[in-house]
Amino acid sequence: MFYTILDFPLGKIFLAKSEKGLSLASSLKNRNRFEEITEFFKRKSILLELQRKEFHREEKLFSQYFEGKKEDFTSLPLDFISGTPYQRKVWLETRKIPYGKTQTYKFIAEKLNHRGYRSIGQALSQNPLLIVIPCHRVLSSDGSIGGFTGGLDLKKFLLRLEKP
Template sequence: MEIVYINTPLGIAKISGDNDGVSAISIEDEGFISNVIPSVLLDAVQQLTDYFEGKRENFDLVINPSGTDFQKKVWQELEKIPFGKTVSYLELSKKLGDVKAIRAVASANGKNPLWIVIPCHRVIGSDGSLTGYAGGLHRKKWLLEHEKPSSQQSLF
């Protein structure tokens, strides 16, 4: 397993993976930046950098997260949420075919091992509120603002 630490506007991102794909991306408040980027993680580093620079809306990485079958099913559904859009936990539960599974869906969402790449930050409360986020609500708010379509400004 290879690991690299990169600087982002939201803290230090820790990226882990190997030849089978990226297995984890997490955010930390402090730490060190890697001097060398392992070749198996070059794409992940570049794509995250592009995302933060506003040059990327979708990720095209081989991913290999660890989780239960149910968690993986939830994460696959999260990957379908378009850039700049949000869904509620209830909507997500409906898409997965079981409205009563809302707590299990929320739990799986919270265990997402691939920060930003699997966009769990795009899931909000039914009332539009920013509900729990493993990286902290300040980061969730920043990410949603970052993805918000820019409004056309008047020239006059």
């Protein structure tokens, strides 16, 4: 598993990927986050190798995204190393929300023929791929911003960035 750390306007982002695809995109805003990530990989007996050149495509996409350009991360192959089958379904459905658009927890639940809106939020709280799986585009049914693992300030920043 290769990894790199990239600097962007929201701070450092940790990216990890296998030969199959991107596995993790996580903000390192929290001081302990790097240790949490490396401990997660150790528990799974996955060796991490620092390798920036393996991330040229991802770095370009993220850079353009933070420059305010409409970027589509759906072309990036993914390799989920975490998550239950249900969480993965939620993540893949959320991945379909286009740049600049939002949806509700209820909408995603209905698309998955699931009655529990809260379970959608719980699944999204475990999203391993910040921005790539755009859980920041998911709002409460009343239009309020809802929750976000990266913090509400980050969610607001990303939503503003995507406004036309």
